[in-house]
Amino acid sequence: MQDIDNVGKTGRHTMAFEMMAHHAFNAREEAEGYAYEGEVYWKDETVAYCDELLREMGADPEKVTYIEDPWVGGGNAGPAIEVIYEGLELATLVFMSMERDEDGDYLLKDGNRYSKMDTYVVDTGYGLERWTWMAQGTPTVYEAVYPETIEFLKQHAGVDYTDEEDRLVAEAATMAGGLDVDDVDDVEAARGEIAAELGVDVERLRDLVEPLESIYAVADHCRTLAYMLGDGIVPSNVKTGYLARMVLRRTKRLVDDVGVDVPLDELVDMQAARLGYENRDTIREMVRAEEEQYRETLERGSRRVESLASEYADRGDPLPTDRLVELYDSHGIQPETVREIAAREGASVEVPDDFYALVADRHGDDDGTDAAQTDSRAEAVADLPETDLLFYDDPAGTAFEAVVLDCFEREDGYDVVLDQTLFYPEGGGQPADTGTLRTDDDSFAVTDVQTVDGVVLHRTDENPGSGAIVRGSLDAERRRALMRAHTATHVVGHAAREVLGEHVRQAGAQKGVESSRLDVRHFRRIGRDEIEAIERVANRIVRQNLSVRQSWPDRNEAESTHGFDIYQGGIPPGERVRLITVGDDVQACAGTHVERTGDVGLITVLSTEPIQDGVERIAFAAG
Structure with missing residues (x-):
């Protein structure tokens, strides 16, 4: 998303790209010696394969340049070779042979020390779009990747140039790399330099290339939207959903500005069809719903712009960039629209060339977890073995x-560590079990259960003493209610996807004894008919009395078999993944479940409500 402002302008930037690759893992003793003696797959052989590919594609060997430079990233390092053809970078060949080590012998350009690894890794990246462009020799990457779409857009925008104008545009494209907002302070000044080089008036050049820049960006953005929406991202005001919304609204403005007389959902659908998405109707629905919300936002936000512009006009000050970003973030007002409204109020607006990159920076963090907070408990249990979790083999067990x-004193009691336990520690939206621990002489209430680095901590009000043998007893009714609730959550989520569409993904969940809730990503309010349909589908699954099966496959096997949709509740650590299968619904899950869906009992949807833009909460009860 950092290059969004360059898309369409430079002739080479795209928002989405496919990185082709080949890899090798040289895991053997004395890997360094073998690598540089040519006895394992390393630099010489990798470059030879690249040469062969270039020759097969008809490239002129005299125009190929290999540039070697140190590479660092992700805690690893090694030499890297950039593959350049006529000034265009086609690939990067990375040879990871070092890892970060504060006591390492090698100080590299990032200021960190590194030492040699036992495994030498070849990691290459070939940009598919760049190779396509190189092979076809078109003025820009866009004609090579989206030829039919661009011709379609030109026809529907009334963009039709003479042969002489086409020649001038093609010549300007060879210099368009000079418009990169990351490299120049003033894009329009850079455009003026290109016009001078071509010997034409800058206004004439702008009139010719700006409509094409918009068309290029629309073609590219529509493919990006097809990828994002087709893969289940729902436009919203947070994280990846926000980026989808930003791209969609920018595309809508470009379509309107250049005068393309085709609905945006149809343009996105053209790309979705080429990419082979089966959920094209849902993609179009999402685009139309987002357009409608955008129109409503513009109507409300325009009044805010008028007020703000009048305020700054009275001061004699231009509207600052942070206000532009705020208006876009909070009200969805494009900076170009702000400039038009502000001009009517007598206020000036300078839109930064990298405006959309600035916006993306504010929302760039994806759905990854936050950095772990320092926990004194982690230090306390560092030398203890992981607790043996009995509830996976005996989910119905209560004693x-x-x-x-060991036992650690806390402000409100003690954290007791056992060698094994049936108590489920809080996690995955499932509350902790409660119950008691008993010795021959005393009984201790267990009021909370947490896990730290695989060690389960049982919160009690007294210290049973290290080495003591205890008998644990769970609150059986609570455990059974939570088992029903957890399985019901999977069932309701499956029902929501069946009714609302395959784009539905879990955004959060909380299981409870009396009622539970499931937050799902969806692009509009859930209607009454849809609520009833979700309830019907959920109870159909209950009546089918399907087996609830658990398995522990290797992570790679699980992902290759079921895809990444198994991670509805987040990505768990470890080489093996616990999968819960209910019919054809498969999810990675660490919680406790009933044996069959019939054990869940009647599922009742209590309510639905939007908890944030693009996320609907479904409250339900089970049993």
């Missing part, structure tokens, strides 16, 4: 015997 390994 067990264990040995106390």
